[in-house]
Amino acid sequence: MAEANRQILLDRLPGGDKLAPEHFRLTEGAAPEAGEGEVLLRTRYISLDAANRAWMQGATYRSALESGQVMSGGALAEVVRSGVGHLAPGDLVFADTGWQDYAVLPGKRLAKLPPMQPMTHLMSVYGVAGLTAYFGLLDCGQPKAGDTVVVSAAAGSVGNIVGQIARIKGCRVVGIAGGEAKGRWLTEDLGFDQALDYKAADFKRQLRELGGIDVYFDNVGGDIFEACLFAMNLHGRIACCGALSQYDGAPPPHGPRGVPGLIVTKRLTLRGFVLYDFDARREEALAALKGWVESGQLKVQEDVIEGLENTPAALIGLLAGENRGKRMIKVR
Amino acid sequence: MAEANRQILLDRLPGGDKLAPEHFRLTEGAAPEAGEGEVLLRTRYISLDAANRAWMQGATYRSALESGQVMSGGALAEVVRSGVGHLAPGDLVFADTGWQDYAVLPGKRLAKLPPMQPMTHLMSVYGVAGLTAYFGLLDCGQPKAGDTVVVSAAAGSVGNIVGQIARIKGCRVVGIAGGEAKGRWLTEDLGFDQALDYKAADFKRQLRELGGIDVYFDNVGGDIFEACLFAMNLHGRIACCGALSQYDGAPPPHGPRGVPGLIVTKRLTLRGFVLYDFDARREEALAALKGWVESGQLKVQEDVIEGLENTPAALIGLLAGENRGKRMIKVR
Numbered sequence: 001m002a003e004a005n006r007q008i009l010l011d012r013l014p015g016g017d018k019l020a021p022e023h024f025r026l027t028e029g030a031a032p033e034a035g036e037g038e039v040l041l042r043t044r045y046i047s048l049d050a051a052n053r054a055w056m057q058g059a060t061y062r063s064a065l066e067s068g069q070v071m072s073g074g075a076l077a078e079v080v081r082s083g084v085g086h087l088a089p090g091d092l093v094f095a096d097t098g099w100q101d102y103a104v105l106p107g108k109r110l111a112k113l114p115p116m117q118p119m120t121h122l123m124s125v126y127g128v129a130g131l132t133a134y135f136g137l138l139d140c141g142q143p144k145a146g147d148t149v150v151v152s153a154a155a156g157s158v159g160n161i162v163g164q165i166a167r168i169k170g171c172r173v174v175g176i177a178g179g180e181a182k183g184r185w186l187t188e189d190l191g192f193d194q195a196l197d198y199k200a201a202d203f204k205r206q207l208r209e210l211g212g213i214d215v216y217f218d219n220v221g222g223d224i225f226e227a228c229l230f231a232m233n234l235h236g237r238i239a240c241c242g243a244l245s246q247y248d249g250a251p252p253p254h255g256p257r258g259v260p261g262l263i264v265t266k267r268l269t270l271r272g273f274v275l276y277d278f279d280a281r282r283e284e285a286l287a288a289l290k291g292w293v294e295s296g297q298l299k300v301q302e303d304v305i306e307g308l309e310n311t312p313a314a315l316i317g318l319l320a321g322e323n324r325g326k327r328m329i330k331v332r
Numbered sequence: 333m334a335e336a337n338r339q340i341l342l343d344r345l346p347g348g349d350k351l352a353p354e355h356f357r358l359t360e361g362a363a364p365e366a367g368e369g370e371v372l373l374r375t376r377y378i379s380l381d382a383a384n385r386a387w388m389q390g391a392t393y394r395s396a397l398e399s400g401q402v403m404s405g406g407a408l409a410e411v412v413r414s415g416v417g418h419l420a421p422g423d424l425v426f427a428d429t430g431w432q433d434y435a436v437l438p439g440k441r442l443a444k445l446p447p448m449q450p451m452t453h454l455m456s457v458y459g460v461a462g463l464t465a466y467f468g469l470l471d472c473g474q475p476k477a478g479d480t481v482v483v484s485a486a487a488g489s490v491g492n493i494v495g496q497i498a499r500i501k502g503c504r505v506v507g508i509a510g511g512e513a514k515g516r517w518l519t520e521d522l523g524f525d526q527a528l529d530y531k532a533a534d535f536k537r538q539l540r541e542l543g544g545i546d547v548y549f550d551n552v553g554g555d556i557f558e559a560c561l562f563a564m565n566l567h568g569r570i571a572c573c574g575a576l577s578q579y580d581g582a583p584p585p586h587g588p589r590g591v592p593g594l595i596v597t598k599r600l601t602l603r604g605f606v607l608y609d610f611d612a613r614r615e616e617a618l619a620a621l622k623g624w625v626e627s628g629q630l631k632v633q634e635d636v637i638e639g640l641e642n643t644p645a646a647l648i649g650l651l652a653g654e655n656r657g658k659r660m661i662k663v664r
Binding site for chain 2: 060061218221225226235238240241242243246251252253254255256257258259260261262263264265266267268269270271272273274277
């Protein structure tokens, strides 16, 4: 008898509205079966990412989501039955299983992950978050020791690692995050030199008083991007990683002021990137990240919530900024 | 007896208004005298540049202009009396003499220019315009043979050279300029593959039909920047050279849509630059430009207007897009 497969459907697209529980629907069917060249996967941990919301807006680096489908999402998954030679039952892979207990995917593009204790690290510091922080900061940002590095969404999965790597590289690190509690966590636990609360009335003044930003790692776009643009030093670099502020709601009617005027007069370099572009250099990054974690220079912060049924609320909460570090759902 | 020195003052700053003749005033005084370490210069050709207007808006890569001062501006000038060893009467230099017959400047930063026939080439193809096109396109744009290169203000001093260099490098070259006559000039005389009229009702559709831009050389900012951003290919490069659309009038309340969202999803690189940053590589660029001019691959287009008194009208006309190639005033 086939096992039950719980699935969370994207019941309807939110359009320009804020994402809410009613956009999703829990359903249940039989677990699918793997054919030739395919692999049956059991989802262990589902990754929650602001990008999940961006996919609902339209085509990005992947095609847009449609209503009625199982909600897409990356997950750490275990091979149950394999129709390909390079994967065996029990192996772990990272795959877009979607928000469900079981998924069948073509085996060709799935790569076996190394054993890891705890396995969640495969999805935080050694997964998309850590690799994105590594390449975005070091390749796109080009920080030098002594530089002032500012990162937004600094308490998020990518941002907290960006700040810690910048500190390891000898930079002065400033994190932008909402609320004083997050700020204290960044400075007291993670070693950021300073934290700025973007909700504070004098946020822009505080940003100016930094005396000039050399590298800005942007996760948010919008007003914070604009404020940082005006605070950049000559020849500064902006690593464009995401635009979190613009995913959950109607797209903004305009972009930030100062574009392209300030890009010219300050001779800035802005570079957008997605992790896929750095596939060839994955091992280099993992070796560096492991070294820092093992020496205690890089703290791993994970935010694990139990239960597939809680995935919609966990994503909605992430978009509201309630997580610290990498948020994920423990499915089983 | 000292010679007369006609001067055009920036009588009042235009603020958010369009630049008009009444913002200037012609006056006359005695020619100044050079002291120790100084050089007395006679202005031969005054360079007209959109940047002249930008300087009235506030600090850029130089401090803002103030009302009542002689209007600033670069010029090709001849040494009349020299208080420094490396310059002698008759030598030519490029200097910010301002809009006047004579100027006294510290000799230290002035460099003797080589003899050139016609001397105006020192201010067009072998001056700021040509060097800006060279470094902006080749360094910031990184064009490869076969790339689609789009340049705005393509009939302007920098734009026409950008397009010609891109064609020399084997790119498919598309110029954006106002009006059909300019477009015909670009394609028929200068060898652009195609010209788009940004005033045409279907401009954005035409831009989309190019099938993707690899390199966009931006001279204008604003709506054209936004339209090109949406038409970029993955991994495209945008060389940010200026924001002509935003100099003559009130600064725009917002920037272009798609920033930073499209920068991320298309993995674009935007780089702002000013020519000063490439001083060390001046000779390399001049040698390349000379080779192309002498072989007939690069046509030099100059737009010379006689008479110091016509300088304000010539700048106002340039801001309205009436010039083709490098506009300058022949003073004497």
